[in-house]
Amino acid sequence: MPQPRLPLVVTADTDLLDDLLRLAAAGGSEVEVVADPAGARPRYAAAPLVVVGLDQLRPCLRARLPRRSRLIVAGRGDLPDETWALADHLGTVHVAALPEAEAWLVDRFAERPEPDTRGRVLAVIGGRGGAGASILAGGLAMTASRSGHRTLLVDGDPLGGGLDLLFGWENVEGVRWPGLADAEGRVDPPALLEALPHRGDLVLLSFDREQLPAVPTEAMAATLDAARRGRDVIVADLPRHLDDAAALALQAADRALLVVPAELRATAAAVRVARAVRLHCDNVALVVRGPAPGKLRPRDVAQALGLPLAGSLRPDPGMCQALERGEAPAADGKGPLAELCRDLVRELVAA
Numbered sequence: 001m002p003q004p005r006l007p008l009v010v011t012a013d014t015d016l017l018d019d020l021l022r023l024a025a026a027g028g029s030e031v032e033v034v035a036d037p038a039g040a041r042p043r044y045a046a047a048p049l050v051v052v053g054l055d056q057l058r059p060c061l062r063a064r065l066p067r068r069s070r071l072i073v074a075g076r077g078d079l080p081d082e083t084w085a086l087a088d089h090l091g092t093v094h095v096a097a098l099p100e101a102e103a104w105l106v107d108r109f110a111e112r113p114e115p116d117t118r119g120r121v122l123a124v125i126g127g128r129g130g131a132g133a134s135i136l137a138g139g140l141a142m143t144a145s146r147s148g149h150r151t152l153l154v155d156g157d158p159l160g161g162g163l164d165l166l167f168g169w170e171n172v173e174g175v176r177w178p179g180l181a182d183a184e185g186r187v188d189p190p191a192l193l194e195a196l197p198h199r200g201d202l203v204l205l206s207f208d209r210e211q212l213p214a215v216p217t218e219a220m221a222a223t224l225d226a227a228r229r230g231r232d233v234i235v236a237d238l239p240r241h242l243d244d245a246a247a248l249a250l251q252a253a254d255r256a257l258l259v260v261p262a263e264l265r266a267t268a269a270a271v272r273v274a275r276a277v278r279l280h281c282d283n284v285a286l287v288v289r290g291p292a293p294g295k296l297r298p299r300d301v302a303q304a305l306g307l308p309l310a311g312s313l314r315p316d317p318g319m320c321q322a323l324e325r326g327e328a329p330a331a332d333g334k335g336p337l338a339e340l341c342r343d344l345v346r347e348l349v350a351a
Contacts, residue, residue: 005043005047007031012053016075023106041063042281049109049111052071066217067221068090072095073095074105075095119229120234120254123236123281125258125259127240131266136340136341145201150201151203156215157238158239166329168327169204169206189230220248254348258285258307262296274307286309287313
């Protein structure tokens with residue numbers, strides 16, 4: 001499991017960095033330091049605190065980093081009048097002018113986040129097309145809901161078959177991605193979850209079958225923020241070719257699962273996908289799906305990809321037939337998929 005996340009400092013101003021490192025040390029905190037938004041992006045969503053140097057405020061806005069809470073913009077001396085207005089676009093922020101705000105910043109670095117009671121985010125990605133990632137994502141969401149967890153399943157793959165169809169929910173009323181295109185900032189969790197298609201404690205965010213939009217990055221950020229405050233488990237089915245919204249979901253994920261069939265070519269294709277995923281998430285594990293025509297073992301695939309093995313999925317003809325009848329994956333709690341999903345959900349919520 002990954003180590004506890006550290007506060008993130010984003011600046012290329014060496015004088016300002018010296019000040020911030022000194023103040024963090026006075027607050028008894030280690031920090032991660034990056035020079036620009038590109039370096040910040042993989043750590044930005046999950047960091048308990050982000051301090052953006054005044055020199056990187058405009059670059060962060062141009063990079064469209066999502067709005068977030070616990071963010072501070074820091075600079076030295078007299079700050080331009082426009083600083084506060086620009087900082088507001090990054091979310092719930094404070095502006096700290098040094099040296100006047102040094103004591104206040106020490107206190108912010110000294111704060112220890114309360115125990116994390118937010119919902120857990122699990123991202124699922126296929127190592128190649130047709131790997132079975134959507135089926136696993138659906139099974140995980142169904143299993144989490146059956147286990148009593150308030151669950152959101154996010155369909156983040158515009159070119160997938162549609163998770164509403166996988167669940168037989170294509171006629172269930174509720175807001176789809178196009179309806180959230182203008183969402184930004186903090187969204188009221190009950191209002192959002194009530195607006196989405198849902199049955200019981202399982203909520204689904206998918207696509208409008210009449211349109212084929214890209215997932216709006218701001219809407220993904222707002223949805224994940226609301227879901228982590230209003231759900232216990234969030235499962236995101238993401239595309240292999242990562243767009244900005246998928247990268248954002250990976251950055252927010254507590255764990256990512258890469259699904260790879262037990263085949264040589266699938267393993268070779270998954271090498272590149274795994275490399276891209278690890279740029280955004282530091283807790284990536286492998287699920288190997290059978291059958292294995294060449295007798296390739298799950299641990300062989302894991303060794304080839306350099307990933308820990310989270311589990312393997314045996315062939316299940318009965319499940320394939322049930323899916324064709326419109327039955328949701330793992331809906332009856334039986335079979336290899338349900339067994340694997342129970343283990344994975346248990347690990348996720350216990351972390």
